[in-house]
Amino acid sequence: MSTFETPTPVSDRAILVALTMPDTESGEFEEFQELADSAGVETLEFITGRRDTPDFKYFLGSGKADEVAEATERLEANVIIVNHDLTPSQTRNLENKCECRVVDRTGLILDIFAQRAQTFEGKLQVELAQLTRLSTRLVHKHSNLAQLRGGAVGLRGPGETQLEQDRRLIGTRIKQLKKRLENVEKMREQGRQARRRNEVPTIALVGYTNAGKSSLFNHLTDSKVYAKDQLFATLDPTHRGLDLEHVGRTILVDTVGFISKLPHDLVNAFRSTLHMATEADLLLEVIDVVDLERDLKINEVATVLEEIGADEVPRIQVFNKIDLDPHIEPHVGKNEHGAITQVW
Structure with a gap:
């Protein structure tokens, strides 16, 4: 028997959060619950509220954020899923306050798509969507010199920061994915032309x-x-x-x-x-x-x-x-x- 055993995957134990906003549609909360179920998430508590406009810091407002943080600690949740699209700063602020990972509506749908994709093209499309989203959400977590890479005595500059390197790598990968999808689309177009001819x-x-x-x-x-x-x-x-x-x-x-x-x-x-x-x-x-x-x-x-x-x-x-x-x-x-x- 191997000394190293594959760790058991940790299940997602979630606090769901959904607010009634001026653009909220009938049945939206039920659909949000269905999305969470489809992602294989265990719902511990469903927190609702009402706002006319998003709060700049948390989207939810400070009082509702306190309620979410309390429920997260009390129920030992390991993820908070919000039925709204959050800005990168709102996501970070809520994560820092609750000391828990936060996923917004788009992130939830992307996760479901990642689970469902079976074909080569489908997986490429999901990865492209994920990286495109990630590229707009990369931020500096620290600003100390330990982040700098490539610097050495005798060189003119400190080299790339980790953030710059991450953005460059993601940008390169996005170009690769688009190129591959273009090739897939060319093959599909050949099939379409054959059907038109026939x-x-x-x-x-x-x-x-x-x-x-x-x-x-x-x-x-x-x-x-x-x-x-x-x-x-x-x-x-x-x-x-x-x-x-x-x-x-x-x-x-x-x-x-x-x-x-x-x-x-x-x-x-x-x-x-x-x-x-x-x-x-x-x-x-x-x-x-x-x-x-x-x-x-x-x-x-x-x-x-x-x-x-x-x-x-x-x-x-x-x-x-x-x-x-x-x-x-x-x-x-x-x-x-x-x-x-x-x-x-």
Whole structure:
């Protein structure tokens, strides 16, 4: 037996913090809890509050920060997760006060994406988003001369500081990741051109995360794509051939789900993946019909589609899970021109 044993990973024991702000949407707290659950976090306490504007120092305000610090110590939490985007200084101030690691909403979503990414491209995209975010949050922790590297007798300058070296290394890695993603995109473009030459139409499944896109994809294509009742169960896009009556051979694409306030770093890093929706011939927007926040999430999907330039692509809304509502019968909705716009 080896003398050295692999240490048991420490589980995340979290204090969740969410404030009601003027832009807070209905159901946002419940979605925040789902995000934490999807990240595999054990929630010890959920602290709420109300503010009209963020506090400059802690975002939460000093009184709420005291409450979070007390709960962190009392429950022996090892991470604080805040359902808002914090500035680097707000993160550091809250960490110093609570003596505990602090993760904001974007950091939480990035962590979930890092866990879900399976393909080479997906992992590159997640790393690009993480490093892009990190590059804006590097700061000096000390200013003493022990930080300086490269200095020696006879040299003109002290060399790079650790901060400068970190930024340079991250910048180099970001350039490498972008180059690799460009190569992946070139290969994808070759595939798209081949489909265009063969006149093979593409249909993309889009919608809010956990609406049931992957389950529908599996049913239509007889596939076994990972499908689970959790946010972002599917991250990497999947393609399958599908033969449709009166149409012939098509390509069906299962895409990553959308979410409210999708971090811009993720939108930018996953732009090539999200552009599958912009290049599709038809979008099937999958909607959870029994979701209490259904209309809100339909609006969020419309916002993301507009942001990535896919709002002009023909779209059919597919209202999923109607078996859970006994008052809904299967039916088809059409516009004034007789074109199908909804399927229930």
